[in-house]
Every structure is written in structure tokens, then in C-alpha cells.
Amino acid sequence: MAKILIIGTGGVGTIAGLSLTQHGNEVTFVVRSNFEELKKTGYNIESCDHGDQTNWKPHRMVNSVQEAIANDKNYDYVLVAMKALPDVFSTADIIRPVVESSPNVAIVLFQNGLNIEEPIVKAFPNNVCVSGVSMIGSTNLGAGEIHQAEPDYVKIGYFDNGSDKAPQEKRAKEFVQAYGPKFAHYVDDVVYHRWRKLLYNATFNTICSITRMDSGRLWLNGVSDSLIRPAMGEIRAIAKADGHILTEEDEDYMIDSDGEVYYKPSMLVDVEKGNLMEMEVILKAPLDVAKKYNVPTPILSVVYELLKCLQFQLKEAKGMVELPEKLERKSALH
Amino acid sequence: MAKILIIGTGGVGTIAGLSLTQHGNEVTFVVRSNFEELKKTGYNIESCDHGDQTNWKPHRMVNSVQEAIANDKNYDYVLVAMKALPDVFSTADIIRPVVESSPNVAIVLFQNGLNIEEPIVKAFPNNVCVSGVSMIGSTNLGAGEIHQAEPDYVKIGYFDNGSDKAPQEKRAKEFVQAYGPKFAHYVDDVVYHRWRKLLYNATFNTICSITRMDSGRLWLNGVSDSLIRPAMGEIRAIAKADGHILTEEDEDYMIDSDGEVYYKPSMLVDVEKGNLMEMEVILKAPLDVAKKYNVPTPILSVVYELLKCLQFQLKEAKGMVELPEKLERKSALH
Numbered sequence: 001m002a003k004i005l006i007i008g009t010g011g012v013g014t015i016a017g018l019s020l021t022q023h024g025n026e027v028t029f030v031v032r033s034n035f036e037e038l039k040k041t042g043y044n045i046e047s048c049d050h051g052d053q054t055n056w057k058p059h060r061m062v063n064s065v066q067e068a069i070a071n072d073k074n075y076d077y078v079l080v081a082m083k084a085l086p087d088v089f090s091t092a093d094i095i096r097p098v099v100e101s102s103p104n105v106a107i108v109l110f111q112n113g114l115n116i117e118e119p120i121v122k123a124f125p126n127n128v129c130v131s132g133v134s135m136i137g138s139t140n141l142g143a144g145e146i147h148q149a150e151p152d153y154v155k156i157g158y159f160d161n162g163s164d165k166a167p168q169e170k171r172a173k174e175f176v177q178a179y180g181p182k183f184a185h186y187v188d189d190v191v192y193h194r195w196r197k198l199l200y201n202a203t204f205n206t207i208c209s210i211t212r213m214d215s216g217r218l219w220l221n222g223v224s225d226s227l228i229r230p231a232m233g234e235i236r237a238i239a240k241a242d243g244h245i246l247t248e249e250d251e252d253y254m255i256d257s258d259g260e261v262y263y264k265p266s267m268l269v270d271v272e273k274g275n276l277m278e279m280e281v282i283l284k285a286p287l288d289v290a291k292k293y294n295v296p297t298p299i300l301s302v303v304y305e306l307l308k309c310l311q312f313q314l315k316e317a318k319g320m321v322e323l324p325e326k327l328e329r330k331s332a333l334h
Numbered sequence: 335m336a337k338i339l340i341i342g343t344g345g346v347g348t349i350a351g352l353s354l355t356q357h358g359n360e361v362t363f364v365v366r367s368n369f370e371e372l373k374k375t376g377y378n379i380e381s382c383d384h385g386d387q388t389n390w391k392p393h394r395m396v397n398s399v400q401e402a403i404a405n406d407k408n409y410d411y412v413l414v415a416m417k418a419l420p421d422v423f424s425t426a427d428i429i430r431p432v433v434e435s436s437p438n439v440a441i442v443l444f445q446n447g448l449n450i451e452e453p454i455v456k457a458f459p460n461n462v463c464v465s466g467v468s469m470i471g472s473t474n475l476g477a478g479e480i481h482q483a484e485p486d487y488v489k490i491g492y493f494d495n496g497s498d499k500a501p502q503e504k505r506a507k508e509f510v511q512a513y514g515p516k517f518a519h520y521v522d523d524v525v526y527h528r529w530r531k532l533l534y535n536a537t538f539n540t541i542c543s544i545t546r547m548d549s550g551r552l553w554l555n556g557v558s559d560s561l562i563r564p565a566m567g568e569i570r571a572i573a574k575a576d577g578h579i580l581t582e583e584d585e586d587y588m589i590d591s592d593g594e595v596y597y598k599p600s601m602l603v604d605v606e607k608g609n610l611m612e613m614e615v616i617l618k619a620p621l622d623v624a625k626k627y628n629v630p631t632p633i634l635s636v637v638y639e640l641l642k643c644l645q646f647q648l649k650e651a652k653g654m655v656e657l658p659e660k661l662e663r664k665s666a667l668h
Binding site: 207213216217219256257260299302308312313323324327330 | 541545550
């Protein structure tokens, strides 16, 4: 039995909490939105893997990280399933009180993107960092309604913090057992799996957001081949420079992965909901690697600039950007 | 006094009709939308150049090109001020009955884009083709309300049809006089002026549409420098390969041309109104020239693919695209 603190209880985090609970662990949720209501009613979950649940609650629900550590100072794992938005907040800062009060805690990152582990390992070099690449299709419909329609399948490995590998591997494998080996799978090279997921996320996810169009319409319109595929080629080239081989078969698999439905990737759903996009970890991170190895990224660089515009609008709508009434731009015309 | 038929009576065409009327010409409008109402009430025009007009009407208003030629078979000019949408309709086909019934008519194109004259000259090699690059800021607010806030300034030249140059030049200069030499200016190389206008239209106009963001926010966000300026560089390189020199000063002028206001370029306004975008003449045409001369266009090619997605959605909303219920896309996942 492990004691697990989960921060971020949306579609991914809640199902993780359910599976961890069902496998006999003691799970605490940090719930920031709708805390009072959720504490009363719990979650209503439709899950193709973990069964349907009415008014389900984990062992404990708290309103903040401070409250979590006031209750317990011996967490075995802190699982982070919030959105990764390093341009807005630092995950390391959020979990710092947990790591300081539970010095042996392993940090488990169930977030999108690439190299999200680096700032964690840098901030907490003595803690094991477990990295999870979740393939689940689970949606937070709001007010504690969670709908998991696609299988729970998460690849788990450790992100090397530079210390002895054996204990790091051991903690990662223990987490796999805690989560349930039917759903969690240990992998040696979790970074490879992050790259592989980027094949989809850095291309379909970003371009569907910019165009506000689902992947089915992109495919019908010929853009899967004319733009998405060459963009995937750029990801493959960057991954290769970084020592990870993604194949043409991986590319084919991702091009068709949404099958016969008109699927809206997560970032497009975020745009439609007015949420900020995880563009820094999904696109900026591989572009930074490209820069390091001088890999040309003509398509993805343009996509990034356009996403910046979209993020600017999302931030403006949230009141995070202040606009001057008049621009200090001098026209020769006027 | 010239007899002039105007097809397309929005912001540009209506002001052209007003100026041509005020300079003593006989002007006929082909009005397709709201014909009955406009025939009764005429136009209400606020014009910084041509004065404010209430219930203004040209000499004659007709409902179709057929009705126009039933009334008159001796037009001196047919002025086209419709949107240029070669992916939807052919301008040559629309004006063909006029050219056939008025064999000496000169064709005047007041449309956006590049090489819009080519199909006209090809279809009507014996007619003079006058090309106008309009810099007017005039908006059709709908129901005959026209608001012209920026000066009427149109550059006029002939697009060489391969016959003797002198008579072509003469007709173009006569049109300048007919329009009013305060507003129309004869230029030797009208194609150069089309390229120069593309510096703005192929970059700000397209990218503001994709991002649904005005040029002021692009500028605030740093994207004027990181994306628009290099995209302008691509237009300059294509223009140069085609024999037209655009300078860095032209680029600077266009980067700042919207001055201190948050300006929405025409194509963005079209997107917001649900109108189709003139992306073929504004972006595809210079990309075709680039292909001819092997000029690399890494940014503009991506922009074009993204615009295709946007145009697809606009066409879908107009019922011009039919979508299958299920896609014939096979996923290895499902």
C-alpha cells in the first residue's frame, strides 16, 4: 500500500486516482476548483476500464497542497496530472512543499510534452522522477463528471536524475504495480515514448488548434498529407538528432490514428473552452532541441508563431494581457 | 463621357461608380444582392473624398449582366469590383456577354491579387485590359450603406495583351481621366504595384485571418517581426525573380502601415462575416510564380495550407462541401 497525493484531478488524474484506489493504495486529491461541492458529492465516473462509479471519492480530498501536507508528511508518490503550462506556473514550485515534507517522495509526472522532467530533476535531484505517458481517452465534463471512453494505457519509466539507476527503476516499477499492471506498463526509455507521442501532439494537436478544425476535416482536405506528414518528418528529424528513432510506420500510425471519426485533439478542445494551450511543452520543447542540434523546422517554427498568437488571445480573454489603447506604431500613411 | 458598366458594387465598386458619375460618365450598376430594395432606396454613402450622399443612385441599376446588355450594347468600360474567387467562379465567364455585345469595351479590373489579368487577356485578347490597384479604405456595411474613411487612391495601368502598346496605354489614361485624376493615377508598371500591395496582403491579410487576430495584436505579440517580416521577405524574393524590385523600405512601410489602431484586414473581416477568402489570387498566385522560378517559400507555403483549412470551413458553412458521416480512414488503434 502506497500513500499517493494527486494534484490535478481532471480526466487523467481522476481515473489515475480511481485505479490507484482500486489497487489498494491510499489516495489524496488536491482539488482546487469546486472543492466544497466535490467534497460533498464526489465524482461520477463512466469508465470503460475501471467500471462506472457514482459519488465516488478517494481516501481524502483537500483544497490545497498546504492542507495535504498538514494531514500527512509521508507521501510515497506525488502524482502531477495538471496541465503543463511553464509559461504560466512552475510545477516544481507547486510540489515543493510536498517534497520538503515527504523527503522520500517520488514525483510522478502524468503530463503532456517533452522534457517536462528536467526542471523537476533540477529542483529535486535527490528524488526519483517517474514519467508517465498516458494514452487514455478521458474527458472531464465538469462538476465531477468524468467520461473515459478509450482504454487506460500509460507507459511508465524513470527520468534519470543522475544517481544510481537501480533504485530509480525500482521505484518506477513499484508505481506500475501500484497503478495496476493491466493499465500501466514499465518502459526502459520513457523519453522515446514522449517523442513518439509528440508525432501526434506537435502536429495534429497544434494545427487543429490553429485552424479550429478537427483532424477528420484536415484529412478530408488533404492537409494530413500536405502539412501534417512533413511536420511529423520534422519531429522525426529532431528526435533522431536527440538519439530517438521514430519510423515511417510510427508516422503512418499517427496519421490515421483518429480513424473514421471527426476527432478534436485536446488543445483544440482547450481553445474552444478558452483554456490556455500546453504549447510550450508540446511544441517549444522539441523546437529547443532542434535549435541545439541545428535541425531545420520550417513548418513547426511557423506553427509555433501562430500558436503564440492564439495563446495571446486566450490570455487576453482571461485578463492576463493588458492592451494599450493606441499602439506605438508609426505609419507613414497616417 | 464614357458608358461604364460596374459589376460588384460593394465598398470599392460603389465609390468608383460615384466618382465616375461625378466626373460626367454614364454609369450602370449590376446589383445582385438586395436589388429591389437598392433600386428603390439607392445608396447612403459617407465618403471623405466624394462627399456624403443620401439615396444616391447611378444612371441605371440592373439585376444581371443579361439585363445590362439588353439595355446597352456600347459600353466603353466594364469595371469588375467583385471579389476575385477563381476557385469558385470565373470573372471571364461573367463578363463574356458584355465583351461579346460591346466588342470595343475595355475591361477594368479593380480586384485584389496577382495575375488576375491573365485569364482575362487570354479570354479576350482583342480587348484592352486595364488593371487598378485600389488603396481605398471603404466598407460596405450592408443594405446600401457605404463608409469610405480612407482616401480614394487607385493606381491604373494596362496589362499588356500583346498587341500595340500605344492604344492600350491610351485607353488606360482615358480611364484615369474618366475616374478623376485627383483619385486615379496612371502607372507604367501596374504589375509592380500589385506585387507591392501583396507585401501586405499575402502576409498580414492571410496571417490575421488564420489567427483571427488584428494586425495590432500581431505587432504587440512580436509576430510582426518574427513571422510577418520574413514572410514579406519571401514575397520580395518571388517578386525579384519575376523582375520587380521591392525594397526594405517598402517592407518597413507595410509593417507599420496600420499605425496606432487595431486594424482588421479585409480577409479577416471576410472570415468573421463567413465570406470566402480571396486566397487564390492573394497567396496562391505568388506561390505559383515562386514555383516557376524555384524560389523557396517555407512560411507562405505553410500559411497557404492553413488557409485551405479555413476556406474549407467557410465553404462547409455555406453548404458548398459535403462531409461523409464516417471517414474512410483506417486506424490501427480502433
